[in-house]
Amino acid sequence: xxxxxxxxxxxxxxxxxxxxxxxxxxPQTAQTVVVLGGALVMTGWAVVxxxxxxxxxxxDPSRFTTSAIPMRELLxxxxxxxxxxxxxxxxxxxxxxxxxxxxxxxPAAAGALLGAVLGVLSCVVASKLVTTAVxxxxxxxxxxxxxSIVFIVPLVLAGPIMTAVIQGGRDSRDYLPGxxxxxxxTPLGAAWSVGGELDAGNPAGAAAKVLIALAFLxxxxxxxxxxxxxxxxxxxxxxxxxxxxGRAGLFGIFPATPAGAVAARSLTYWMRDPRYAGSxxxxxxxxVLFYFxxxxxxxxxxxxxxxxxxxxxxxxxxxxxxxxDNTAFALHLAAGVRGRDDRLGRALACLAFALPSVLLFAAGxxxxxxxxxxxxxxxxxxLGALFTGLGLASVVSARWxxxxxxxxxxxxxxxxxxxxxxxxVQFVGMGAMAVLLLPEIAxxxxxxxxxxxxxxxxxxxxxxxxGLAFFVAGIxxxxxxxxRRGPEMFAQLANNR
Amino acid sequence: xxxxxxxxxxAGRMSDPSPGYPAPNPSSGAxxxxxxxxxALALRGLAKRFGDKIAVNGISLDxxxxxxxxxxxxxxxxxxxxxxxxxxxxxxxxxxxFIHGVDVWERPLEAKKLMGILPDGVRLFDRLSGEQLxxxxxxxxxxxxxxxxxxxxxxxAALDLGKDAGTLVVDxxxxxxxxxxxxxxxxxxxxxxxxxxxxxxxxxxxAANIRGILExxxxxxxxxxxxxxxxxLVQRMCDHVAVVSAGRVLAAGTxxxxxxxxxxxxxxxxxxxxxxxTGGLEWLRTx
Numbered sequence: 008x009x010x011x012x013x014x015x016x017x018x019x020x021x022x023x024x025x026x027x028x029x030x031x032x033x034p035q036t037a038q039t040v041v042v043l044g045g046a047l048v049m050t051g052w053a054v055v056x057x058x059x060x061x062x063x064x065x066x067d068p069s070r071f072t073t074s075a076i077p078m079r080e081l082l083x084x085x086x087x088x089x090x091x092x093x094x095x096x097x098x099x100x101x102x103x104x105x106x107x108x109x110x111x112x113x114p115a116a117a118g119a120l121l122g123a124v125l126g127v128l129s130c131v132v133a134s135k136l137v138t139t140a141v142x143x144x145x146x147x148x149x150x151x152x153x154x155s156i157v158f159i160v161p162l163v164l165a166g167p168i169m170t171a172v173i174q175g176g177r178d179s180r181d182y183l184p185g186x187x188x189x190x191x192x193t194p195l196g197a198a199w200s201v202g203g204e205l206d207a208g209n210p211a212g213a214a215a216k217v218l219i220a221l222a223f224l225x226x227x228x229x230x231x232x233x234x235x236x237x238x239x240x241x242x243x244x245x246x247x248x249x250x251x252x253g254r255a256g257l258f259g260i261f262p263a264t265p266a267g268a269v270a271a272r273s274l275t276y277w278m279r280d281p282r283y284a285g286s287x288x289x290x291x292x293x294x295v296l297f298y299f300x301x302x303x304x305x306x307x308x309x310x311x312x313x314x315x316x317x318x319x320x321x322x323x324x325x326x327x328x329x330x331x332d333n334t335a336f337a338l339h340l341a342a343g344v345r346g347r348d349d350r351l352g353r354a355l356a357c358l359a360f361a362l363p364s365v366l367l368f369a370a371g372x373x374x375x376x377x378x379x380x381x382x383x384x385x386x387x388x389x390l391g392a393l394f395t396g397l398g399l400a401s402v403v404s405a406r407w408x409x410x411x412x413x414x415x416x417x418x419x420x421x422x423x424x425x426x427x428x429x430x431x432v433q434f435v436g437m438g439a440m441a442v443l444l445l446p447e448i449a450x451x452x453x454x455x456x457x458x459x460x461x462x463x464x465x466x467x468x469x470x471x472x473x474g475l476a477f478f479v480a481g482i483x484x485x486x487x488x489x490x491r492r493g494p495e496m497f498a499q500l501a502n503n504r
Numbered sequence: 505x506x507x508x509x510x511x512x513x514x515a516g517r518m519s520d521p522s523p524g525y526p527a528p529n530p531s532s533g534a535x536x537x538x539x540x541x542x543x544a545l546a547l548r549g550l551a552k553r554f555g556d557k558i559a560v561n562g563i564s565l566d567x568x569x570x571x572x573x574x575x576x577x578x579x580x581x582x583x584x585x586x587x588x589x590x591x592x593x594x595x596x597x598x599x600x601x602f603i604h605g606v607d608v609w610e611r612p613l614e615a616k617k618l619m620g621i622l623p624d625g626v627r628l629f630d631r632l633s634g635e636q637l638x639x640x641x642x643x644x645x646x647x648x649x650x651x652x653x654x655x656x657x658x659x660x661a662a663l664d665l666g667k668d669a670g671t672l673v674v675d676x677x678x679x680x681x682x683x684x685x686x687x688x689x690x691x692x693x694x695x696x697x698x699x700x701x702x703x704x705x706x707x708x709x710x711a712a713n714i715r716g717i718l719e720x721x722x723x724x725x726x727x728x729x730x731x732x733x734x735x736x737l738v739q740r741m742c743d744h745v746a747v748v749s750a751g752r753v754l755a756a757g758t759x760x761x762x763x764x765x766x767x768x769x770x771x772x773x774x775x776x777x778x779x780x781x782t783g784g785l786e787w788l789r790t791x
Contacts, residue, residue, distance in 0.1 A: 148674060254670050255653075258639050263652070268643035272629060272636075279631040279672075334626035338688065340593055341623070342644040343616035414627060415674060494595045501626075 019097045026104035030111070038203035039187040041105050045126055045199030046190050048098060052130040053137050078239075082232060089131040102127050109202035118213055119202025125220040126198035132224065136231040139238055148415075152281045159285050163292045167299040191216065194223035265344050269352020273328070274359055282331060282412055286324050290364055293317050294372065308376050314369035314389040319440070321361040322396025326436055327409040327429075328353050333500055335414070340497055346489030350401040350482045357397060365389045383463040384451050387470030391447040394474030398481025399440055405485035406492070407432045408499045425503070446473050542605045544569040544696045544727035549599035550589050551751075552582075559585040561751035562599070567729055567744070569604070569695075572722045574742035574759075575731040576768075578776055582751040583731040584624055587700050591621045603696055617645070620689035622682075624700035624731075630674040634665055634684045637673055641688035652691065659687040664713055678705040686714065697721065697728045703737060715741060735769035749776045 022044075029037040089095055102123035109119035141150075161168060191200035198220035204213035257275050261267035277283045294313050301309035329336055339349055369389050373382045409429040441448075450466035453459070489496065545567040552560045560582040567573045577583050588594035590601040592608045592615065601608045608615040629637055635656055642652035660669050663683045668676070673684055682702060689697060697718070703711050718728050719741075732738050738745055739759060745768065746756035754775045755762045763771045 254633060254635070255639065256633075256636060258636055258643065263643055263647075263649035265644050265646055268640055272632065272640055275636070276629075276631055332629070335629045337593060337623050337626040338629065338641060339644065341591065341616060341621045341689075342641060343592075343613045344644050345613070414630065494593060497593055498595075 015093045015097045019100050022101040023104040026101065026108045029108045034111075034203065034206055035184055037108055038191075038200065038207075039184045041108060041203060042187040042191045042196045042200045043183065045102075045105075046193070046195040048101075049126065049130050049133060049195050052094075052098070052134040055134070078232070078236060082235065085135060085235075086128070086131050089135055090127070095127075095131060098130055099127050105199065105202060109206055111206050114210075115202050115206035118205040118217075121217065122198045122201035122220070125201075125217070125224060129194070129198060129220065129224050129227065132227050132231055136227050136234065139231060139234045152279075152284075156281050156284050156288050159288055160292065163289055163296065167295065170299070170303065192219070194219060197223065265342075265348040266352040266355070269339075269344070269349055270355040270359070271352075273353050273356030276331075277356060277360070280331075280414070282414075282416075286321075287360070290317065290321070290360075293320075294368060297372075298375075308378060310372045310376055311378060311381055311385055313372050314365050314385055315392050317368055318361065318365045318389045318393035319396055321357060321364070322393050323400055323436070323440065325353055325357050325397065326400035326403045326432070327411050328400075328404045329496060330404070330408045330411045330500065330503070331414075333414050333503075334497070336497055336500055340493050345486065346405065346493070347482060347486030349489055350405065350485045353404075354397045354401055354478070354482060358393075361393055365393055380460065380463065381454075383460075383467035384454055387466035387468065388444075388447040388451055389470070391470030391474040392444060394471070394478040395443050396440060398474075398477040398479070399436065399443060401481040401485035402488070403432060403436050403485075405489040405496070408496065408503055409433070410503060443473075443477055446470075541569060543567055543602075544571070544604055545590060545698075545729060546602040546605075547586070547590055547599070548601070550586060550596050550601065551598040552585050552589060552594065552596055559751055560589065560596075563748070563751070563753055564599075565746055565753060565756055567696075567727060569727050570722065570725055571727055571744045572718070572742045573727070573729045574738035574745040575729060575748055576733060576735060576738055576745060576772060577731075577748035578733065581748045583748055584700055585751075586748065587621075587698055587729070587731060588623065591619060591623075591698050592616055593621075593623060617692070618694060619696040619698055620692065620694035621697075622685050622689045622699040622702055624704070628673050628681060628685060628688075630676075630681075631672060633670045633672055634676065634680075634687075635660065635669040637684055638687045638691055642691040645692045647692060655691055656687075659690060662717060663687055664710070679707050679710050682706050683710060683714065686717075690717075695726060697726060699728065699730045701732060702730055703732060703734065735767070735772055739763070739768040747772055747775050 026041070029040060090099065103120075105123055106116055106119045109115040187196070187200075190196035191203075197216040201213050201216050201220070204210075204216060257271040258268065261271040261274075277287055293316070294310065297310050297313045297316075298307075301307040332339075366386075366389075369382070369385050373379060373385060407428065408425075409432055410426050411429075447466060447470050450462050450469060453462040454466065543566040545565075547563050547565040550560055550563045551558070563582075563586055575583055575587070585594065589596040589599075590608065592612050595609070600610070603615040603618045606615040606618065629640065632640060638656045638659060639652050642655065643649070660666050663686065665680065665683055665687070668680065673681060676684065682705065686699070686702065689699070699718075702714060706714065718730075722728055730738070730742070742759055744757065745759050745762050747754045747762065755771075759768065762768070766774075
């Protein structure tokens with residue numbers, strides 16, 4: 008909260024200083040910035056509650072269903088509460104700074120003040136309208152699952168997106184005033200443009216925009232009132248619909264053996280559990296990231312490392328698999344699953360999508376960069392990294408637990424448990440991985456230094472051979488450890504819970 | 505009795521022999537002396553310490569085959585810890601448990617085939633549908649796919665979960681979760697069922713449903729152990745009972761032996777002690 012306040016204060020200060028400085032800019036620039044900025048802020052107010060499923064629901068209307076507060080008091084109360092939060096105060100301060108921007112005469116300043124008040128109120132009410140409308144949606148598990156996965160995409164792609172936006176802004180500088188003019192006639196921008204219209208000596212336009220802003224506020228206010236009235240008498244429904252039997256899903260596809268069942272269960276989790284699905288969503292984004300990264304640094308051939316790196320990341324991703332099970336692992340223990348079957352099933356589930364992805368990335372990256380002489384070594388090292396990593400992760404997750412988000416919690420939530428051990432396991436594990444991958448690394452380096460294709464073919468042969476050897480050894484050793492220390496693992500999981 | 509010296513790990517566990525435990529040896533001299541029936545569950549000197557707290561302090565107990573056995577005790581008495589050690593989930597510091605004569609901690613895989621367990625307070629693989637979860641439990645035990653399929657349908661129907669079979673367990677209510685966990689424990693037709701708090705947060709209709717299934721199971725020769733702190737339920741449902749408090753067995757035997765003419769609840773309170781002072785809340789009558 009303190010950090011949030013500091014951050015907000017910084018942003019607000021920046022905005023206020025900028026808006027005050029605009030006082031001396033030419034009117035068209037000032038109007039463009041104020042209108043587009045205002046429209047952006049209002050969009051933010053409406054959209055953020057949708058994305059931030061972890062949004063504070065302290066003032067969730069359903070919480071008021073049991074206390075008898077009349078609507079006439081509840082509505083302004085909730086709006087005021089929305090305004091008094093950090094984002095509300097920040098928006099209010101920045102909006103009031105636009106009065107300074109338009110203090111180029113009394114009518115313009117007064118118009119800006121009216122616009123600012125209307126704008127801020129619209130922001131708050133729009134946000135409340137959206138939260139109320141989606142309250143029952145926000146409470147549903149399915150929505151939480153999906154939103155937390157989708158949320159990862161812009162986070163991962165933040166770099167390329169920022170670059171594109173900056174580039175786009177640079178290209179369309181001449182186009183912005185026109186856009187601002189258009190936006191100022193929409194509810195999103197109308198309120199913010201009143202001061203500018205009056206400054207330009209256009210009272211009719213200003214009046215029209217005040218009307219647009221007022222009408223918008225009235226419409227969303229009315230809609231909010233109606234939704235709130237309904238929400239007060241219908242508590243949100245959290246469950247999904249019930250579904251009949253007959254969907255074995257992956258359990259019908261994998262062989263009916265303990266290892267097959269574990270694989271089916273794990274793969275189902277890779278698709279259904281946001282904590283796993285989050286990583287799955289990132290996989291297709293990795294080449295994009297490397298493509299842009301390479302293009303920006305002027306070194307497009309960087310793309311060819313994507314296959315071995317993906318192999319490494321995906322293989323290592325099951326190194327905390329048992330920790331992700333949490334105490335549900337009791338079922339494996341109670342059923343007397345042999346450690347070997349447990350290990351093999353989890354590794355096969357990961358392999359089911361990791362192997363095609365890695366092969367595809369290897370071939371695709373080579374084709375895009377045209378460096379065909381690297382194909383054998385990239386294939387070899389990718390397969391080596393994948394199988395070695397799975398073997399090592401099978402050993403690690405059989406012996407050590409990591410602090411991971413509990414089932415049903417957001418993948419972003421700070422997990423409970425022993426963080427020091429988690430860091431240590433991750434760090435030492437990665438180090439061990441690097442050591443086990445020395446043969447593959449040596450072949451790549453040798454080809455890099457000598458340029459000889461001999462090392463390329465050696466790499467292609469050696470990677471899978473070493474990888475499979477470590478894979479088998481890892482499954483066996485991890486299985487034996489799990490057989491011997493299953494109850495101790497379970498005790499650790501119960502502690503971390 | 506002095507608190508047990510708790511050894512570390514499983515090295516110290518075998519220091520305690522199994523006093524009086526009859527070796528399952530049906531062939532020797534069965535003609536003259538009929539061998540005493542092997543109990544479905546035999547606990548021998550089970551003890552467990554968590555840090556400074558001794559959770560279970562030397563529990564020995566015989567659960568006869570074919571009995572409906574209740575384990576009652578106040579909160580924190582060590583019921584869950586004892587049952588976890590008896591079922592292979594928690595390694596005891598001392599002592600061991602035998603399921604139909606098979607040592608749980610010597611031959612765990614064999615012992616686990618004989619029992620189905622419903623642990624309390626553990627999660628389920630709740631991103632599976634109910635149907636998938638029970639199938640998973642069956643397949644994990646190496647059962648045949650077609651057998652699993654038909655049993656899953658039977659179990660879901662018997663537990664009245666048929667219309668929610670395809671719903672994810674995460675969307676189940678607390679009572680439905682108990683029922684689906686019970687189904688997972690029953691899928692391999694175990695000889696012994698160990699159920700920790702099976703009726704907690706279960707609605708009365710479902711509870712009657714579960715009771716019916718368990719009674720039928722016992723009637724056909726199975727053994728059920730339930731832990732509970734609802735005395736009334738145990739008195740009506742079980743034929744044997746053990747009263748556990750502070751990690752010790754205070755009384756054990758048939759329900760009639762233990763309650764000795766009184767209700768089980770009165771007997772329990774007398775055995776465990778405390779809880780009889782009701783004074784000191786005079787202000788409660790000042791409304």
